[in-house]
Amino acid sequence: xxxxxxxxxxxxxIVKGKDFSEDHDLISGGCLDSFELLMLIQKLEDYFQIxxxxxxxxxxxxxxxxxxxxxxxxxxxxxx
Amino acid sequence: xxxxxIDYLEQSADKYxxxxxxxxxxxxxxxxxxxxxTYKIACQLIRRGYEKSPIAIYVEKSVQCxxxxxxxxxxxxxxxxxxxxxxPGKIKKILSVFSPVGVIxxxxxxxxxxxxxxxxxxxxxxxxxxKGHDSSLLEEKRKHMRPTDLSQVVFTSxxxxxxxxxxxxxxxxxxxxxxxxxxxxxxxxxxxxxxFPFHFVAHLEDIFCTLKTGATxxxxxxELFFSPKHLIKFIEEKKVTILFWASPAxxxxxxxxxxxxxxxxxxxxxxxxxxxxxxKYLHFWKKALPKIDFFNVYGSSETGSGxxxxxxxxxxxxxxxxxxxxxxxxxxxxxxDENGKSxxxxxxxxxxxxxxxxxxxxxxxxxxxxxxxxxxKSGQEVTVFKTGDLVKYNEYGELxxxxxxxxxxxxxxxxxxxxxxxxxxxxxxxxxxAACVYDRQKEKIILFYSGDIDDGDLRKSVKKTVxxxxxPDIYIRLGEIPRNVNRKIDRExxxxxxxENGFQ
Numbered sequence: 018x019x020x021x022x023x024x025x026x027x028x029x030x031i032v033k034g035k036d037f038s039e040d041h042d043l044i045s046g047g048c049l050d051s052f053e054l055l056m057l058i059q060k061l062e063d064y065f066q067i068x069x070x071x072x073x074x075x076x077x078x079x080x081x082x083x084x085x086x087x088x089x090x091x092x093x094x095x096x097x
Numbered sequence: 098x099x100x101x102x103i104d105y106l107e108q109s110a111d112k113y114x115x116x117x118x119x120x121x122x123x124x125x126x127x128x129x130x131x132x133x134x135t136y137k138i139a140c141q142l143i144r145r146g147y148e149k150s151p152i153a154i155y156v157e158k159s160v161q162c163x164x165x166x167x168x169x170x171x172x173x174x175x176x177x178x179x180x181x182x183x184x185p186g187k188i189k190k191i192l193s194v195f196s197p198v199g200v201i202x203x204x205x206x207x208x209x210x211x212x213x214x215x216x217x218x219x220x221x222x223x224x225x226x227x228k229g230h231d232s233s234l235l236e237e238k239r240k241h242m243r244p245t246d247l248s249q250v251v252f253t254s255x256x257x258x259x260x261x262x263x264x265x266x267x268x269x270x271x272x273x274x275x276x277x278x279x280x281x282x283x284x285x286x287x288x289x290x291x292x293f294p295f296h297f298v299a300h301l302e303d304i305f306c307t308l309k310t311g312a313t314x315x316x317x318x319x320e321l322f323f324s325p326k327h328l329i330k331f332i333e334e335k336k337v338t339i340l341f342w343a344s345p346a347x348x349x350x351x352x353x354x355x356x357x358x359x360x361x362x363x364x365x366x367x368x369x370x371x372x373x374x375x376x377k378y379l380h381f382w383k384k385a386l387p388k389i390d391f392f393n394v395y396g397s398s399e400t401g402s403g404x405x406x407x408x409x410x411x412x413x414x415x416x417x418x419x420x421x422x423x424x425x426x427x428x429x430x431x432x433x434d435e436n437g438k439s440x441x442x443x444x445x446x447x448x449x450x451x452x453x454x455x456x457x458x459x460x461x462x463x464x465x466x467x468x469x470x471x472x473x474k475s476g477q478e479v480t481v482f483k484t485g486d487l488v489k490y491n492e493y494g495e496l497x498x499x500x501x502x503x504x505x506x507x508x509x510x511x512x513x514x515x516x517x518x519x520x521x522x523x524x525x526x527x528x529x530x531a532a533c534v535y536d537r538q539k540e541k542i543i544l545f546y547s548g549d550i551d552d553g554d555l556r557k558s559v560k561k562t563v564x565x566x567x568x569p570d571i572y573i574r575l576g577e578i579p580r581n582v583n584r585k586i587d588r589e590x591x592x593x594x595x596x597e598n599g600f601q
Contacts, residue, residue, distance in 0.1 A: 034570060036553045044323055047182060047565065051322040052345065052509050055352055071355060076323040 022082050025089070028064050029082075032057045041081035054079055061085070067092040101242045101267040103171050105274065105309045106132055113285060113311040119160045119304075121316040126160050128311065131167070136230035138168025141220075143234050145199065147174050149246065153197040155179045155188075155206055156222055158295050158316060163304060165201050165222060166249070166295070170267075173238045174198075175247040177262065178295040181206050185213045186521075186562035191252050191260040192217065194459060201225065244268035250458050251298045251398045254505075254567070256516025258524070262458030263298070263398040272451035273301055273401055274309040276426025280406065281366065281392075283339070285311035288363070290332055292317055292342040297510075298398040299371055302341045322346065325355035336363040341394075343371040343510035351381035359385050370394035370403055371510040373498060376413040383409070395421040395498075397512075399467065399482045401452035404428045405496065420495035421488065427451035430496070431471060431481060432488060439471060443489035445502055447471065447481040454482070504588065506535040508542070511566040518569065519586075521562045522546060525555070530578040532586040533569065534595065543595055544569035547577050571595075 022040075030037050032053055043049050049057065057079070058069055069092050078088050099105050106128075109118070114129035126134070142152070152169050154176050156162040162178065169176040177195055179188055181203075188210070192200070199218040202210055210219070248267045255261030277283065289303040291314050307314040315335050321328040328350065332340070340347075347369050350356065366389055367382060374393055383391060396403035407422025424430055428450035431439040439447070449471075456464035471481045487499040504515045515533035522531035527550035534543050546555065552572055560568065573595070579587040 034556065034572075036556060050509065050565065051349055054323050055349060071326045071353060074324060074326065074353065076320045079323070 022086055024064070025061070025082050025085050028060050029057065031060050041083070043082075044076040044080045049079070061089065065089055065093065068095075070095075099271055099309075100244050101170070101239075101246065102248055102270055102274075102305070102308075103135075103167060103239075105271075106135065106167055106171075109308060109311040116285070116311060117313050118307065119163050119314050119316060121159045122318045124160055126164070131160075131164060133230075134164045134226065135167040135171050136232075136235060137228065138165060138225045139171035139238070140230040140234050141225045141228060142169065142172035142174060142199070143238060145218075145220075147172060147198050150174050150198040151195050151250070152176045153179055153192060153195060153200040153217075155181060155200055155210055156203045157181050157206070158319070160316065161203070161222060162295055165225075167308075168225065169201075170248055171235065171238070173242055173246075175249055177250040177252060180294060180296045180564075181209070183564050184561055185209070187260075187564050189213050190258075191262075194260045194262060195250060195252075242267070244271070247455065252296070253398050254512050254514040254517045255463075256503075256505075256514040256520075258517065258520030259460075261460065261463065264455040264458050265298075265401055266455050269401045269452045269454065270301060270305060272426055273403075274305050276428075276452075277302060277306050277403070278310055280425050281306075281339070281368070283310045283312060287312040287338045287365075288336055289314040289339045289341070290317050290335065290337040291315065292322075292340075292346050293371075297343075297371075298396075298402045299341075299343065301402045302368075302394075303339070322349065325350050325353040329355050329359055329361070332364065333359070333361055337361075338363050338365045339368075340364060340366070341368040341370075344369040344374040345372055345510045347382060348375055348378040351378035356381050356385040361386060364389060366390045366392065368392040368394050368406075370396060372507045374419055376417055376419060377415045379409070379413070379419070380415075393419045393422060397484065399454045400448050400450060400484070401454055404448055404450050404452060405430070407495065418497055420491065420493070420497050422496065424450075429473065429479075431473075433471075433483075443499070444487065446484045446486045446488045446496075448484060449473070449479045449481045453480065506537070508535070508540055509566055513542075513567050518542070518544065518563055518567055522555075522559060524562070525550070525558050528555075532578045532588070532591055534588055534591050536595070541570040542567070543571045543573060543591075545573050545575050545578055545591055545594075547575050 039048050078084055110128040110132040115127050117125045118128045118131050152174050154165045199220050201220045203222050244267050246267050247264055249265050250262040252260050252262045283306050291303045293300040391409040393407040394403035395405040405422045406425045407420045431447040432441040432444045433439045434441050434444045456468050467483050470478050473479050485502045488496050491497050518533045519531050527548050529548035531546045579590040581587050
């Protein structure tokens with residue numbers, strides 16, 4: 018599966034609005050609240066056709082586009 | 098018998114000196130230590146000459162924040178807790194209404210407040226703790242405290258752009274502490290896990306009931322709500338017995354699927370409030386914890402937190418809504434029709450309670466509108482709060498919620514007046530007119546605006562004045578905002594426009 022960071026941004030924009038441009042400190046910087054994180058996870062799962070296990074859901078893993086990228090790669094590997 | 102809130106601190110500190118009272122991610126305090134800390138803070142405030150005056154607390158949710166709250170009360174003053182995550186614009190508005198004689202600020206957050214260059218007396222939380230206490234000062238103060246004294250002001254969303262503060266007296270909060278302890282049989286062996294923010298009235302339910310009963314309250318680190326698996330583990334490890342949370346927080350855990358294969362053997366009850374609880378997610382919880390009691394609690398800042406309670410006693414379908422339940426403590430309800438006549442089966446809910454707020458802070462006009470006189474069954478004149486909530490009795494004789502009389506709505510546990518968003522947007526340069534509607538199904542706030550402003554710029558400006566939980570999700574530019582003959586916003590038309598055009 019091919020994932021690029023631009024696609025992750027696209028999903029973030031579905032959740033946060035079309036001009037959302039942050040790529041780090043998403044959680045520590047207060048961009049996403051806990052409800053938005055849940056929404057983001059559901060949208061990422063739909064978009065990339067993956068399943069993100071509950072154990073991986075933590076503020077660190079979703080704090081930046083880079084770390085989200087890692088999560089998606091890992092999840093895609095698991096589901097494959 | 099306690100007269101003011103701090104009498105309970107004295108009682109618990111005498112009875113359970115070495116027992117942990119509150120625990121957060123940084124520290125744990127015993128009742129004795131908490132009392133000692135509270136004494137120090139109070140004496141410093143008294144030495145400054147503050148008397149029955151407003152003091153703002155700008156400290157993150159922590160054990161330290163609780164010590165500050167109780168310290169202010171011990172000094173005979175009253176407080177408001179400010180949300181450290183609120184944008185400066187909103188903080189400024191609250192402070193201008195509250196006009197505190199002092200603002201207690203954590204070192205960590207000093208910078209955030211310095212941006213709001215105001216004329217307030219800043220007190221560092223650390224400085225309040227350096228000096229020892231003087232018992233004679235405290236005894237003298239205690240003599241002058243009355244149950245009717247103000248204890249705190251809770252700020253909520255107001256439609257006029259002015260911050261609206263709800264005044265709570267000592268006796269109101271004591272009534273809550275007593276009736277809830279009795280109803281839920283809280284005792285010193287209970288362990289609470291606090292979820293409600295301290296600037297919400299509902300924090301009284303766990304933070305203050307802990308104080309009365311000598312229980313222990315864990316302040317759940319905020320990060321755990323981003324980590325559902327760890328949150329559940331936390332509850333299990335800490336042997337938490339009581340969960341009294343905002344409904345959306347319980348739903349969140351259920352939605353993540355974090356409830357499968359859990360046991361939580363220590364939890365003896367789950368209560369929720371702040372917003373209508375989804376029966377679908379309640380099922381998940383009931384399935385995970387089949388042996389314990391679940392309670393739906395209804396209340397608001399003006400009713401001094403929960404006044405009605407429903408113990409879930411039958412199975413609900415997903416489309417059913419949970420009853421609001423029955424009055425607890427010294428509470429009575431009235432249902433009035435459009436002409437204000439009480440004794441209806443359906444209409445606006447009015448609440449009479451010992452817990453009731455004293456009114457709105459420095460806002461006699463709004464107080465007179467919402468806190469009104471009514472005759473009870475015996476013909477006696479009583480003060481009731483008009484909740485604005487429309488309710489009716491169902492076939493079981495239970496009270497159920499129908500909707501709002503005005504345009505207020507709730508999202509993620511926060512109470513929001515569209516008027517507050519509209520007021521903030523209208524104040525921006527380039528905006529001609531603005532109006533908000535709420536899409537309940539998708540949980541989205543839609544902002545309609547007219548004027549000459551770039552969409553991106555508008556979003557950025559709105560962020561600076563509107564708290565994150567009130568931020569609109571969808572922005573729609575119109576040539577003109579539809580208004581009816583009375584110049585009132587035509588929200589029905591806006592809703593139609595939104596639905597017809599399938600804006601996403």
